[in-house]
Amino acid sequence: MSDSGGPLVLGIESSCDETGIGIVRGRELLANEVASSVAEHVRFGGVVPEVASRAHLSAMVPALRRACASADVDLSELDGIAVTAGPGLMGALVVGLSAAKALAVALNKPLYGVNHLIGHVAVDLLDHGPLPAECAALLVSGGHSSLLHVRDITGEVSELGATIDDAAGEAYDKVARVLGLAYPGGPAIDELAAQGNPKAIAFPRGLTAGKDQAKHRFDYSFSGLKTAVSRWVETERLAGREVPTADVAASFQEAVADVLTAKAVAACNYLGVDTLLLGGGVAANSRLRTLLAERTAAVGVTLRRPRPGLCTDNGAMIAVLGSAVVAAGRRPSALEIGADPGMPISTVLA
Amino acid sequence: MNLTLGIDTSTDVRVGLAKDGQILASRAVHDRRAHAELLLPLVSEVMDQAGAQFAELTAVVVGVGPGPFTGLRVGVVAALTLAEVLDAEVKGVCSLDVIALDWAERGDAPADFVVVADARRKEVYWARYDAAGARLDGPFVTKPDQVPELPLAGPGAALTGRVGVGPEEFNAGLLAAGADRLTAAGLEPLYLRRPDAEVPTKRKSTLVMPRIAMMGPR
Numbered sequence A: 001m002s003d004s005g006g007p008l009v010l011g012i013e014s015s016c017d018e019t020g021i022g023i024v025r026g027r028e029l030l031a032n033e034v035a036s037s038v039a040e041h042v043r044f045g046g047v048v049p050e051v052a053s054r055a056h057l058s059a060m061v062p063a064l065r066r067a068c069a070s071a072d073v074d075l076s077e078l079d080g081i082a083v084t085a086g087p088g089l090m091g092a093l094v095v096g097l098s099a100a101k102a103l104a105v106a107l108n109k110p111l112y113g114v115n116h117l118i119g120h121v122a123v124d125l126l127d128h129g130p131l132p133a134e135c136a137a138l139l140v141s142g143g144h145s146s147l148l149h150v151r152d153i154t155g156e157v158s159e160l161g162a163t164i165d166d167a168a169g170e171a172y173d174k175v176a177r178v179l180g181l182a183y184p185g186g187p188a189i190d191e192l193a194a195q196g197n198p199k200a201i202a203f204p205r206g207l208t209a210g211k212d213q214a215k216h217r218f219d220y221s222f223s224g225l226k227t228a229v230s231r232w233v234e235t236e237r238l239a240g241r242e243v244p245t246a247d248v249a250a251s252f253q254e255a256v257a258d259v260l261t262a263k264a265v266a267a268c269n270y271l272g273v274d275t276l277l278l279g280g281g282v283a284a285n286s287r288l289r290t291l292l293a294e295r296t297a298a299v300g301v302t303l304r305r306p307r308p309g310l311c312t313d314n315g316a317m318i319a320v321l322g323s324a325v326v327a328a329g330r331r332p333s334a335l336e337i338g339a340d341p342g343m344p345i346s347t348v349l350a
Numbered sequence B: 001m002n003l004t005l006g007i008d009t010s011t012d013v014r015v016g017l018a019k020d021g022q023i024l025a026s027r028a029v030h031d032r033r034a035h036a037e038l039l040l041p042l043v044s045e046v047m048d049q050a051g052a053q054f055a056e057l058t059a060v061v062v063g064v065g066p067g068p069f070t071g072l073r074v075g076v077v078a079a080l081t082l083a084e085v086l087d088a089e090v091k092g093v094c095s096l097d098v099i100a101l102d103w104a105e106r107g108d109a110p111a112d113f114v115v116v117a118d119a120r121r122k123e124v125y126w127a128r129y130d131a132a133g134a135r136l137d138g139p140f141v142t143k144p145d146q147v148p149e150l151p152l153a154g155p156g157a158a159l160t161g162r163v164g165v166g167p168e169e170f171n172a173g174l175l176a177a178g179a180d181r182l183t184a185a186g187l188e189p190l191y192l193r194r195p196d197a198e199v200p201t202k203r204k205s206t207l208v209m210p211r212i213a214m215m216g217p218r
């Protein structure tokens, strides 16, 4: 183990469209290099797996080189190599996994194949220190919308609920397309919504009806909302009326933020925890942040959110989770592990 | 001393090791669907069995295809990463060239021949060579019936409906030992095909376009 500050771990992330290399010593961030292929996906209006995979291959070694230079550590001092083993896109995951395995054998270091989603929670250790004994976490991004119960970030995480259809970020992308806005939709809608009336149109809140409480109390659904927005806009257009895009954006965003925050706060109450952690790329959304801050404060729950630069996919979140896993004395992954596109949340370490 | 590791994942998983141009090991695992799982364990095993240390590697040479993309990238990223961290040289070569060199070194290669590999989707990858194993044309991806009527080698020869007469498989030991005789092909995989993805041309009234666009070939 390194002399001070906890295990020194290099983390690799390649589950979707960001290639990330992070280096941490315990909870100290030493390097965080991210190369994004998002610009290459814009014209497709979504992440194209093969395009993302090609970009990972081109970006991996340059990102590694930059991370090593900025951390200024000798790789021979590493206590382990952590890598996203899943969930994510298969072709993208194997690029990072293979790079991690190559580092592990070349440097003779243990390999830790970790869960990407739990990395989104772990990254807050860098900003706000150790987690309480128990907390809830809300992860929202283009790829995920999940509510988690975290008891031990290195071994005991369970899923309370998740989206049963689209992720929140996907709904943003689709609504952005309906409104003629750019991909990715999150920032574009957030900006437009600032000029609109969030109460102008009552869009549906998925899975909030009484009948859904038994089976889907903490699950999300954004597919119906997306369709409702699309139909509403279509109706206006067919009737020859000008579409109030700012009101549509604001009302849509309000529906998303309302249901995300209501269920997250209900989850805290249900679990009896006093801390809620917000992670994932959509955590940067202004309305979600404000509403969640209001609603958690109202019930005395502490809201933790990593700095925006660490909310999107990156290598530091994988490195810090790896470091926590090493510190907890968990057994390294076998060199034979594969990528697991559907890695369950109950699996922290492959 | 020159210690060279050879990696090829353009078909299944192949690893070779050569010292000063002499083959020390040439290994294969016949699995075309588990490159990410099997490659580095095989590399590690080959090094152990040869009693070699990773720090002693002076070069890594990798087959950059053509081949199925996902598997190909596993080999290329592993080679690039190993070379980077070990401060070794790295060289990419056309995988088909290795089979051509193999036939040329066997001494009975015809003056004009073709090496063929499986490109899936009822297509093949192929390139044309002379008796010395020098590439004359290609690599291409085409329907099997567009492969020239010449003697065939390579793992995809039978897909043309004809019988291959040259070496069938990639010899990763030769890839390592013959690294200096193989032409550099860059370090980008030889994809030969563009990524599959539909560009949405106009706004759709019903939103069916998923965030994850159409899957590319594996």
Ligand SMILES: [Zn+2]
Binding pocket: A116, A120, A141, A143, A280, A312, A313
């Ligand atoms: Zn993510």
